[in-house]
Amino acid sequence: ICMINEIAKEYIALIPNLFGSFKELNKGAVHLSHMQNHVIEYIFMQQRPLNLKEISAGLGIAKQQLTNIISDLETGGYLNKVPDTKDKRAVLISLTPAGKEIEEKKWAELYQKLSMNVTKLSEEEQRDLSFALHKVNVLLRKMEE
Missing domain, CATH: 1.10.10.10 (Winged helix-like DNA-binding domain superfamily/Winged helix DNA-binding domain)
Known part of the structure; x- marks a missing residue:
């Protein structure tokens, strides 16, 4: 039960961090x-x-x-x-092509902003983040099975 509480606490803390980061990256991308x-x-x-x-x-x-x-x-x-x-x-x-273009442009801008943010991390921190995000995605998908 202690581990479940810890996981719940970290998961709940992740949500506003992730959405806040995404919202900032996405700012002004779509009209x-x-x-x-x-x-x-x-x-x-x-x-x-x-x-x-x-x-x-x-x-x-x-x-x-x-x-x-x-x-x-x-x-x-x-x-x-x-x-x-x-x-x-x-x-x-x-x-339509215009609908696809607006999404492709938005995701390209988001990727560019994220890339700039990631460069603020050391190489080791970048590897840690990459592994952590991969692991979270794998485990969340596994929980949905």
Whole structure:
């Protein structure tokens, strides 16, 4: 139980550190609303067209709320909607070249900022961070199995 408490304490401490770091790296990278950015990012990460139900489930957002966001992103030229050949009632939503470009640019800027931050660490600290992040990712995935 003592080890579980220690793990819980460190995990909870990691969350604001990680989100704070990510928020700082991501600052000014996207000129969309928070929710619009989430939708584009989710579709980008899935690397395939998705229907509204998949996006809704993946982001934990009600389909009714998503409809306006998707519509605004389509109007803005970031998303395409095409009929789903497998389900005639559904449409598949994918990124346009402009939608892909905004995400690729954002991630390139984030990588550049992160790289600058990492250079503040010694070579040994960089190796420690790399190992620690790898290990955390491996163990978190294992816990989800």
